[in-house]
Amino acid sequence: MGLRSKLLVCATLECESKEEMMASMEKAKEEGADLVELCIDSMSFSHISEVEHLLKQRILPSIVSFRQNSAKSTCIGDSRKACLQVLRRAIELDVEFVEIELEVASDVVLSELMNKRSNTKIIVSSYLNGGTPSKEKLGNLIACLQCTGADIVKVVIDVIYITDVAPLFHVLAHCQVPLIARAVGDRGLISQLLGPKYGALLVWGSLGGNSIPGLLSLVSIKQVYKLDYVNSDTKVFGVISNPVSHSKGPLLHNPAFRHTGYNGVYVPLLVDNIKEFFRVYSCNDFAGFSVGIPHKEEAVRCCDEVHPLAKCIGAVNTIVRRPTDGKLVERRVANGEAAIASPVSGKTFVLVGAGGAGRALAFGAKNRGARVVIFNRNFERAKALAEAVSGEALPIEHLDKFCPENGMILANASAVGMQPNTSQTPVSKEALESYELVFDAVYTPRNTRLLQEAAEVGATVVSGVEMFVRQALGQFKLFTGGLAPEDFMRKVVLEQF
Numbered sequence: 160m161g162l163r164s165k166l167l168v169c170a171t172l173e174c175e176s177k178e179e180m181m182a183s184m185e186k187a188k189e190e191g192a193d194l195v196e197l198c199i200d201s202m203s204f205s206h207i208s209e210v211e212h213l214l215k216q217r218i219l220p221s222i223v224s225f226r227q228n229s230a231k232s233t234c235i236g237d238s239r240k241a242c243l244q245v246l247r248r249a250i251e252l253d254v255e256f257v258e259i260e261l262e263v264a265s266d267v268v269l270s271e272l273m274n275k276r277s278n279t280k281i282i283v284s285s286y287l288n289g290g291t292p293s294k295e296k297l298g299n300l301i302a303c304l305q306c307t308g309a310d311i312v313k314v315v316i317d318v319i320y321i322t323d324v325a326p327l328f329h330v331l332a333h334c335q336v337p338l339i340a341r342a343v344g345d346r347g348l349i350s351q352l353l354g355p356k357y358g359a360l361l362v363w364g365s366l367g368g369n370s371i372p373g374l375l376s377l378v379s380i381k382q383v384y385k386l387d388y389v390n391s392d393t394k395v396f397g398v399i400s401n402p403v404s405h406s407k408g409p410l411l412h413n414p415a416f417r418h419t420g421y422n423g424v425y426v427p428l429l430v431d432n433i434k435e436f437f438r439v440y441s442c443n444d445f446a447g448f449s450v451g452i453p454h455k456e457e458a459v460r461c462c463d464e465v466h467p468l469a470k471c472i473g474a475v476n477t478i479v480r481r482p483t484d485g486k487l488v489e490r491r492v493a494n495g496e497a498a499i500a501s502p503v504s505g506k507t508f509v510l511v512g513a514g515g516a517g518r519a520l521a522f523g524a525k526n527r528g529a530r531v532v533i534f535n536r537n538f539e540r541a542k543a544l545a546e547a548v549s550g551e552a553l554p555i556e557h558l559d560k561f562c563p564e565n566g567m568i569l570a571n572a573s574a575v576g577m578q579p580n581t582s583q584t585p586v587s588k589e590a591l592e593s594y595e596l597v598f599d600a601v602y603t604p605r606n607t608r609l610l611q612e613a614a615e616v617g618a619t620v621v622s623g624v625e626m627f628v629r630q631a632l633g634q635f636k637l638f639t640g641g642l643a644p645e646d647f648m649r650k651v652v653l654e655q656f
């Protein structure tokens with residue numbers, strides 16, 4: 160198997176028995192894995208012959224590893240002895256890759272394994288945890304791994320912040336020997352998604368139904384991100400949020416990039432400190448961002464240029480890095496306001512929620528000539544927003560009784576009704592009789608209880624999915640400079656949401 164010819168996607172298999180290992184290997188193959196890492200230390204076995212059977216019956220190219228510290232006490236007495244026994248046997252059976260930890264890889268052991276092998280490639284690995292590794296520390300570690308004469312070196316680091324992954328990209332890009340690099344934990348996910356941009360040989364994925372923090376499923380690597388297409392010229396886009404795993408943006412933007420042949424990747428960015436994120440990932444290749452909870456307000460201060468309306472709203476949704484000077488520029492995408500724009504003028508616009516989405520809707524409605532009335536759980540927040548848009552704030556308990564006229568417009572921009580609380584609704588069905596149009600910013604689920612009941616009483620309903628799609632279409636244009644493939648993106652949304 161050639162090394163850099165094609166990006167390899169690997170599934171790590173940790174199973175108690177040979178039978179489970181075989182079943183998982185079949186599943187990995189079905190889900191598109193190119194190879195598997197067989198963690199033999201996770202198996203309980205009484206005799207090496209059980210491992211031999213597994214290795215002989217493997218249906219995918221394999222990495223055989225054995226971590227001494229995690230070895231099952233039931234499998235052997237001396238874990239170092241067992242480790243070497245397993246690795247030697249794997250080499251005799253011509254398994255594609257054998258991984259040995261740096262601590263075990265003495266000169267004597269390595270030269271024995273090297274002499275024994277015919278086709279097996281030897282990976283020497285090291286795990287670094289705790290603290291932020293500097294480029295220098297990682298560089299020294301890699302030099303040390305390289306000195307062993309390994310065919311491939313591997314480093315795994317445990318990161319605390321997303322910014323800790325940057326030194327890993329640096330060493331990946333500059334390493335002179337084949338390097339496997341991975342940051343573990345949910346903030347390490349971009350080490351896998353962007354690894355191929357910096358020359359990674361392989362990325363890890365998890366088996367379906369087996370969610371592991373910091374790993375994508377094999378299916379999503381193969382079918383959504385299509386990381387095979389990511390190379391050094393790929394532009395990086397992403398959604399900066401915390402939490403971020405619920406974001407559907409990657410499901411839509413990546414297929415749209417592939418569909419149009421644009422060389423970009425759109426990734427979830429689990430960011431704790433947005434200012435620090437921009438300081439560390441400052442190169443032009445980090446080209447555009449959607450901004451989510453809770454960074455929308457702080458993002459205003461991070462941008463070099465902000466549209467006056469975003470300043471008024473106090474929140475930023477989309478940031479593009481200007482290629483000519485690298486400046487971060489806030490860009491406007493007409494989103495929710497546009498979805499419900501036409502009938503707003505001269506109407507009473509009842510808004511539930513005064514967070515980021517609520518603020519954008521309130522300003523949009525005001526600019527289109529509506530009278531804005533705001534209800535929010537936190538009344539002080541409702542009052543502050545009402546003041547900013549020359550509207551009115553009322554206590555949320557009055558919402559169901561609020562009926563100054565018929566034919567009003569209702570917009571829910573609170574999280575009420577969002578998964579998992581799908582049985583909740585911000586306004587009772589009876590009270591919905593006063594509304595002509597009901598919009599729900601919540602888009603998971605697509606058809607909220609609020610929208611179902613509004614349709615039942617005869618109101619026109621607009622789903623948050625429409626807002627989401629319009630925002631994605633606008634962002635695609637801002638990110639790529641080209642028109643978004645609208646029909647294609649709408650089809651993806653119908654399939655995925």
Ligand SMILES: NC(=O)c1ccc[n+]([C@@H]2O[C@H](COP(=O)([O-])OP(=O)(O)OC[C@H]3O[C@@H](n4cnc5c(N)ncnc54)[C@H](OP(=O)(O)O)[C@@H]3O)[C@@H](O)[C@H]2O)c1
Binds near residue numbers: 511574600601602
């Ligand atoms: N369709 C789209 O494209 C799109 C885009 C952005 C947002 N959204 C959706 O819009 C909703 C709000 O997002 P955001 O960005 O504005 O979030 P945010 O800034 O965190 O604001 C959350 C809002 O929901 C209210 N809220 C939360 N839990 C509540 C509860 N249990 N009862 C009553 N009110 C509650 C909050 O009230 P307090 O002020 O009292 O905390 C606040 O007004 C979310 O469901 C989000 O998914 C949709």
